[in-house]
Amino acid sequence: MKQFKQMFLAQLKLTFREKQAWFWGIFFPVILMVIFMSIFSGSSDSEFSAEVAIVNENPNATSEMLLKQINKIPVLEIESSKPVSREEAEEMVKDQDVNAAIVLPESEDDTSIVLIVNKEDEQGVTTQALSGTLNHFVQQANLYAVGAAPTYELQFESISSGDTELSYTDFLLTGMIALAIAQGGMFGMVDLVEMRRKGLIKRLRMTPANMNLFGLSDMIMRLLFSVIQIILLSLIGVLIFGANLFINFPSLLVVFLLGALSFNALGYFFSSFSKTTEAYMGVANITSFLMLFLSGVFFPVETMPSWLQPISNILPLTYFVEGLRESMVYSTSVFSTTLWSGIGIMVLWGVITFMIGSWLYKRKSIVATR
Structure with a gap:
């Protein structure tokens, strides 16, 4: 526990020092959410004219x-x-x-x-x-x-899967929370690139330090970072813009943990083949930009052109957004098959990228010792 505590405090210091991770994980999603909610909040409730x-x-x-x-x-x-x-x-x-x-x-x-x-x-x-x-x-x-009276008339009503008060603000809030956690994972592994470039990981392996504890402390630190993201964005959405949340906490816990770990694995994969911080940030930026507009963060995937929807349906953020929306807006049960089918695809991304990243790190370690 003493070694774990020291490693956790070290990870905490690294996280606070990493300005890029804070910007992409906290400030960028907050800025985007405030801009979009300021533009669209209340627009769905106003009558067309x-x-x-x-x-x-x-x-x-x-x-x-x-x-x-x-x-x-x-x-x-x-x-x-x-x-x-x-x-x-x-x-x-x-x-x-x-x-x-x-x-x-x-x-x-x-x-x-x-x-x-x-x-x-x-x-x-x-x-x-x-x-x-x-x-x-x-x-x-x-x-x-022609003197004919109309016989039939169309009456329009709208219903929601969750509560009748749901609006675009509720829809956008959960999308921005998913985006923030995903970006925190994808951009948060940049310190590993610097540590490897400076030879710190190699030196750490030569010490009595337990590398498993090092990885565990890093994972817990990132989960706590994601908790800060979800609480901060929820408070802004609910208190400032009047968003409504109908949370199923067991579902939210499952989606949150598996989603955060999957995107941390994606960031770990990026760090495994990036030789410099600039290369890592370039790959993370391209991936983030692609998923930003194609994963249902700002508008439903179903409204996209038909040729774009297959691309959206293979992106992990699409299923993380849907999972958070189901658990935070529609209060979907943790036993829902629809919820777990999306989680399965997201976790598959995490497992595959983690395995490839681990293999690349191991391969480079073997090459370095020859």
């Missing part, structure tokens, strides 16, 4: 009837109390003063309603929603014109 300009240059019975009905659509905010000319409306759309312009029929026999949008926003969410709203409006107008 769009600003439009109305063009009615030749008022007639048809255009007046349509204008009266358009004014009753609650999601449309009419920019001007009076209709404007088409030229004025096009300028407003070009300058993005309004989301779109609606051109009403110029005569009673005209049957077309024109929607003018900005070319740059043609595929945007607001434009698509406006198009859908006007399509529905036109269908209702057609039924009204």
